[in-house]
Amino acid sequence: MKQTIPRRAIVMGATSGIGLEVVKVLASKGWQLGVAGRRDDVLQQLKDEVPQVMAVRAIDITRDDAPQRLNGLINELGGIDLYFHSSGIGYQNPDLDADKELRTVETNAVGFTRMVDAMFNYFAQRPDHQGHIAVISSIARTKGLGAAPAYSATKRYVSHYLECLSQLCTIRRLHHIHLHDIRPGFVRTPLIADGNRYPMQLDPERVAQSIVRGIERDRSVITVDWRYRLLVAGWRLLPRWLWVRLPIATK
Numbered sequence: 001m002k003q004t005i006p007r008r009a010i011v012m013g014a015t016s017g018i019g020l021e022v023v024k025v026l027a028s029k030g031w032q033l034g035v036a037g038r039r040d041d042v043l044q045q046l047k048d049e050v051p052q053v054m055a056v057r058a059i060d061i062t063r064d065d066a067p068q069r070l071n072g073l074i075n076e077l078g079g080i081d082l083y084f085h086s087s088g089i090g091y092q093n094p095d096l097d098a099d100k101e102l103r104t105v106e107t108n109a110v111g112f113t114r115m116v117d118a119m120f121n122y123f124a125q126r127p128d129h130q131g132h133i134a135v136i137s138s139i140a141r142t143k144g145l146g147a148a149p150a151y152s153a154t155k156r157y158v159s160h161y162l163e164c165l166s167q168l169c170t171i172r173r174l175h176h177i178h179l180h181d182i183r184p185g186f187v188r189t190p191l192i193a194d195g196n197r198y199p200m201q202l203d204p205e206r207v208a209q210s211i212v213r214g215i216e217r218d219r220s221v222i223t224v225d226w227r228y229r230l231l232v233a234g235w236r237l238l239p240r241w242l243w244v245r246l247p248i249a250t251k
């Protein structure tokens, strides 16, 4: 990544889990930060604890006013070089509770599109067209997971959308906008603290370090960690007729 000092970033979904750890890693590297999420009290606490956090904004990405609020945060920081999108929800939902499925789509697909489009336009309109957009999808994007249909499908959507935007950069000659699709395996965060059993759990702090390293090296796809890289390579080899017959669940 081009070193502009001070480097400035916004982390959306900074109140918990991977986003919170990415805030800490970026702060340790001297980045100036704006942080967002829905929980204002947690954001204020983060600002008190991390000196590099210069600005906070309560933002709900499922709301229409979210891009406007994000813009206010960017202005308060005086511009940004990196938008990091960690906001997401997910459930195992084999009973297809409609509320869970639709809230997942609203957050992980609609909210993601709302925010990432706003950021793409922001970087495209900058005179130098320079910027990084990093979004956490998941290894759940690799194949359709029957235990979590909306989660798996929205993560596929995120990955696919980022690929579209990468090609759009070519079409519009926006060669200095960099898109990063981040695909972790299971990470020990509140998202998977639902009483189910998740194997091969990764430490969120180490995941955040790998993610930031991948962005600095300008990797367009960052799968964390190597064991999950092997796992998804194996999954991809399975034909659809075989995949749908596998009872993959983590209960």
Ligand SMILES: NC(=O)c1ccc[n+]([C@@H]2O[C@H](COP(=O)([O-])OP(=O)(O)OC[C@H]3O[C@@H](n4cnc5c(N)ncnc54)[C@H](OP(=O)(O)O)[C@@H]3O)[C@@H](O)[C@H]2O)c1
Residues within 6 Å of the ligand: 012, 013, 014, 015, 016, 017, 018, 019, 036, 037, 038, 039, 059, 060, 061, 062, 086, 087, 088, 089, 090, 107, 111, 136, 137, 138, 139, 183, 184, 185, 186, 187, 188, 189, 190, 191, 192
């Ligand atoms: N943990 C895993 O095993 C795993 C694996 C692969 C991918 N991921 C992905 O990594 C991302 C982060 O997950 P995590 O594990 O760190 O979970 P987490 O600890 O539950 O954090 C989720 C974050 O998303 C924010 N968020 C949720 N809904 C939002 C909304 N409507 N508007 C704004 N922010 C919202 C939350 O903030 P507020 O509650 O303050 O709004 C929180 O900061 C998610 O996209 C998840 O799908 C996680």
